[in-house]
Amino acid sequence: MKESWKRVIVLTSIVAISVVVLSSIYNITEPEIAKQKEIKFEEMLQSIFPLATDYSGKEGIYEIYSDNKRVGYALMANGKGYGGDIEILVGVNEDKTIKGIKILKQTETPGLGAKITERWFTDQFSGKPIGDIRLKKDDGKIDAITGATISSSAAVDTVYEGYMEKIKMMEEK
Template sequence: MNETLKLGLILFIITAVAASVLAVSNSVTSERIAEADRLANERAKMEVLDIAEEFNTIDEGRLKDIIGSNTNIVEINEGYKDSDLVGYTFNMKVNGYGGEITFMTGVSKEGKITGLKILNHGETPGLGANSTKPYFSNSFKDKSVDNELTATKSPQGDSEVQALTSATITTNAIVDGVNIVRQVYNEKLSN
């Protein structure tokens, strides 16, 4: 009995030390990780709405009024150039084949998609992961938000974007997300 108690105490001490080391490690790195995420988010805003010089996040109350019950939109930012509103960035989360896909889309005040950037995904390498490739994201650029977008293998129309070969779920998830952006922009933000 005494030997069992001794082994239990040793195991408890080892796990307590390991938990303490993990807690200290987390507190040291959490600020750096948050800062890296913030910088990546800022770069993405500049990339998808490159006509803007600065961005203001729409406050939570107004965001709820704009998006209603839509939980796919995480954040909306207003983009300004010389204090003039030039467009918006939308931070979105959709469900792809491999899990959640986070991406950002820019829309100009003229009603054109200015860019799309995949921020995070768990899609299959060589298939859904191709959503990060320029040939896919660039197919959204300069598309009007007036008409619903569709994906096709050979986009030719004004409302057609590039489909990812063998990655239908990923393609549809992102296109559906961009169509949500279109709808919200048209109903709540275009003047």
């Protein structure tokens, strides 16, 4: 057998073994990864709705219950920031005001745009009707992050647009 064919067979064998090993590792760890995501999601829900005892839903719209009484909704909102995708969990009271928000995913610039995760920024949304969810420069009630106007706008727009989209979906059902 030629030397070049031996190399091809060896390399093909190594690749095949690697694929099998990586696939096996993925299949073994996938349930644990899903479980950890669910735990993180529930922790975020609990931080917005501390008295929540249960939730149900799909398509990014969750009804939140406390002692079998609906107390609000949690909406998944997705948008684009300066550094990439932003994913925000938006808590909504029964009166349709914002209960609170939690940034689930962001890739904004550390030290600037990443400040959208800081409590002083996220707390500004609490208790406000959706009409107030705009930056102050746009006649809203939300202070922008100095030096990170694009990230601030992206977070505000993600909350607003996600809210409007999900509320519309709920009304259509």
